[in-house]
Amino acid sequence: MEAESFSQHISRRFNEELEHVRSEVLRMGGLVEQHLDVAVQALVSGDSEMGLRIAAEDYKVNRMEVAIDEECTRILATRGPAAADLRLVISVIKAITDLERIGDEGRKLAMLAAHLATEKQGHGEYHELEALAGHVQEMVRNSLDAFSRMDAEDALAVVEEDKLVDEQYDMITRQCISLMMEDPRTIRRFLDVTWAARALERIGDHAKNIAEYVVYLVHGKDIRHVGIEVVKQEMGLPDTNP
Amino acid sequence: MEAESFSQHISRRFNEELEHVRSEVLRMGGLVEQHLDVAVQALVSGDSEMGLRIAAEDYKVNRMEVAIDEECTRILATRGPAAADLRLVISVIKAITDLERIGDEGRKLAMLAAHLATEKQGHGEYHELEALAGHVQEMVRNSLDAFSRMDAEDALAVVEEDKLVDEQYDMITRQCISLMMEDPRTIRRFLDVTWAARALERIGDHAKNIAEYVVYLVHGKDIRHVGIEVVKQEMGLPDTNP
Numbered sequence: 001m002e003a004e005s006f007s008q009h010i011s012r013r014f015n016e017e018l019e020h021v022r023s024e025v026l027r028m029g030g031l032v033e034q035h036l037d038v039a040v041q042a043l044v045s046g047d048s049e050m051g052l053r054i055a056a057e058d059y060k061v062n063r064m065e066v067a068i069d070e071e072c073t074r075i076l077a078t079r080g081p082a083a084a085d086l087r088l089v090i091s092v093i094k095a096i097t098d099l100e101r102i103g104d105e106g107r108k109l110a111m112l113a114a115h116l117a118t119e120k121q122g123h124g125e126y127h128e129l130e131a132l133a134g135h136v137q138e139m140v141r142n143s144l145d146a147f148s149r150m151d152a153e154d155a156l157a158v159v160e161e162d163k164l165v166d167e168q169y170d171m172i173t174r175q176c177i178s179l180m181m182e183d184p185r186t187i188r189r190f191l192d193v194t195w196a197a198r199a200l201e202r203i204g205d206h207a208k209n210i211a212e213y214v215v216y217l218v219h220g221k222d223i224r225h226v227g228i229e230v231v232k233q234e235m236g237l238p239d240t241n242p
Numbered sequence: 243m244e245a246e247s248f249s250q251h252i253s254r255r256f257n258e259e260l261e262h263v264r265s266e267v268l269r270m271g272g273l274v275e276q277h278l279d280v281a282v283q284a285l286v287s288g289d290s291e292m293g294l295r296i297a298a299e300d301y302k303v304n305r306m307e308v309a310i311d312e313e314c315t316r317i318l319a320t321r322g323p324a325a326a327d328l329r330l331v332i333s334v335i336k337a338i339t340d341l342e343r344i345g346d347e348g349r350k351l352a353m354l355a356a357h358l359a360t361e362k363q364g365h366g367e368y369h370e371l372e373a374l375a376g377h378v379q380e381m382v383r384n385s386l387d388a389f390s391r392m393d394a395e396d397a398l399a400v401v402e403e404d405k406l407v408d409e410q411y412d413m414i415t416r417q418c419i420s421l422m423m424e425d426p427r428t429i430r431r432f433l434d435v436t437w438a439a440r441a442l443e444r445i446g447d448h449a450k451n452i453a454e455y456v457v458y459l460v461h462g463k464d465i466r467h468v469g470i471e472v473v474k475q476e477m478g479l480p481d482t483n484p
Contacts, residue, residue: 062467069464073332080322090315093335177429184426187419194433198440222311225304 014079018088021071022148025092025099028064029144032099035061036106036140036203040133043113043196044126051114054106061103065096087220091213095147098206102140105199105206112196119189128175129196132168136200139165139207146211152218153237158211160228165204172197256321260330263313264390267334267341270306271386274341277303278348278382278445282375285355285438286368293356296348303345307338329462333455337389340448344382347441347448354438361431370417371438374410378442381407381449388453394460395479400453402470407446414439 035054042051072093075081081089139161146155176190176197215223215231223231232238277296284293314335317323323331381403388397418432418439457465457473465473474480 059467066464066467073328076318076332077324077328082319086315086319090318090335093332094339097336097339177433180422180429181426184423184429187422187426187429191419191436222308225301225308 014081014085017071017075017079018081018085021068021075021092022088024064024068024071025095026144026148028061028068028096028099029140029147031064032061032103032106033137033140033144035103036109036137039106039110039113040130040137042110043116043133044130046113046117048114048117051110051112051117055110055114058103058107061100065100068096069093084217084220087217091147091217095210095213098209102203102206105203109196109199112192112199116189116192116196119192126193128168128172129193129200132165132172132197132200135161135165135168136204136207139204139211143207143210143214146214147217150214150218152215152235155211155214155218156228156232156235156237159208159215159223162204162208165201169197169201256323256327259313259317259321260323260327263310263317263334264330266306266310266313267337268386268390270303270310270338270341271382271389273306274303274345274348275379275382275386277345278351278379281348281352281355282372282379284352285358285375286372288355288359290356290359293352293354293359297352297356300345300349303342307342310338311335326459326462329459333389333459337452337455340451344445344448347445351438351441354434354441358431358434358438361434368435370410370414371435371442374407374414374439374442377403377407377410378446378449381446381453385449385452385456388456389459392456392460394457394477397453397456397460398470398474398477398479401450401457401465404446404450407443411439411443 035057038050038054041047042054072089075089079085139158142154142161143158145151146158173194176194180187180190209224212224215221219235221231221234277299280292280296283289284296314331317331321327381400384396384403385400387393388400415436418436422429422432451466454466457463461477463473463476
């Protein structure tokens with residue numbers, strides 16, 4: 001009886017540790033989302049000061065990454081988790097790397113926002129960027145939601161969204177090139193717009209990575225580098241591709 | 243005596259597994275280096291066919307990543323490694339993600355090389371790109387060497403190199419902008435050059451990440467997001483910064 005309650009105690013402590021790591025990832029994700037949101041606002045409203053201020057906050061995200069990483073290593077060393085628990089720890093180690101890089105790209109976006117705000121503003125070119133930002137922010141939110149609810153189906157939807165983001169990015173780049181060719185005095189500005197679009201496109205990539213870890217977490221399947229149709233078939237989901 | 247030889251057997255098998263994972267990482271690194279080398283050659287020599295051919299080889303790198311990742315997960319699940327062994331496995335899991343992304347950027351570079359080869363070539367603008375590529379390729383090689391020899395001092399040298407790569411990248415970008423402004427007909431071409439430089443700069447970032455994992459592996463210190471001077475001081479190394 002005593003031995004059992006001891007092992008129950010160990011198991012309860014272990015579960016608490018895993019739960020803590022999971023909630024820390026979501027807290028880190030929340031911070032990254034918040035920074036990204038401010039960076040996009042700074043970009044859209046042309047607020048240089050806001051851009052610089054939020055860019056300086058990125059160290060908080062980095063600190064959280066290191067702390068969660070250390071907690072994961074400690075759990076691996078002391079608990080020797082297996083099966084689903086091991087998959088959770090590995091997914092967390094990978095997901096926080098992507099969250100940290102989303103933070104990095106958000107910082108770049110904030111710096112570009114600060115820079116763009118000092119340049120003569122054109123008309124309309126930021127609408128497309130705003131639409132892309134909205135799309136990418138939704139991907140980040142949905143990948144974190146899927147992680148939180150361990151929902152592989154929603155995670156796969158995020159993976160699919162990435163194609164549309166890539167198309168939006170290509171379109172913005174083509175538009176920028178045309179506008180630069182029309183009026184070479186705008187080259188510097190539209191290069192900044194292109195780079196902002198690039199940062200957003202990369203954030204979409206990282207959200208896709210996080211979504212892929214969720215599928216791995218739930219199904220034990222590594223779906224990176226595999227066609228989405230194959231994955232859906234294996235998971236018994238309908239193919240919703242047009 | 244029998245029990246001892248059994249545990250010796252287990253321990254020998256475990257060491258073999260770790261050694262195998264380590265050598266697989268170096269093999270993957272070798273493949274990534276080779277692809278990168280061909281992509282750079284295609285860029286410099288303007289060989290479109292070579293660029294497309296090597297871009298199509300990237301799936302081999304992806305496959306190796308998934309295989310090594312699975313082996314690491316199996317080792318964590320069955321061996322429950324601790325201390326330095328655990329650090330090795332975690333470093334490998336992280337390093338292969340960066341190697342895979344170097345492969346991705348190499349593929350982008352190869353595609354840009356294929357594209358640039360079809361455009362009217364200017365004069366001299368690829369020299370700087372070639373110099374940047376050489377620098378970045380050296381960083382990749384040195385980070386893998388440092389990993390292979392578990393040499394934290396050499397790894398730190400790679401981390402420091404990254405600053406110079408960033409400066410080279412900024413210089414190329416500024417040059418491209420000037421040239422585009424001088425002659426707007428070159429916008430498309432110099433944008434491609436800028437993007438090739440960007441891909442190289444990102445490869446430098448990934449080499450730096452790998453070098454940082456080597457320091458973690460050897461010293462158990464997570465040096466990401468920490469000033470290099472602080473790290474050197476803690477490791478008892480002289481500060482060689484100018």
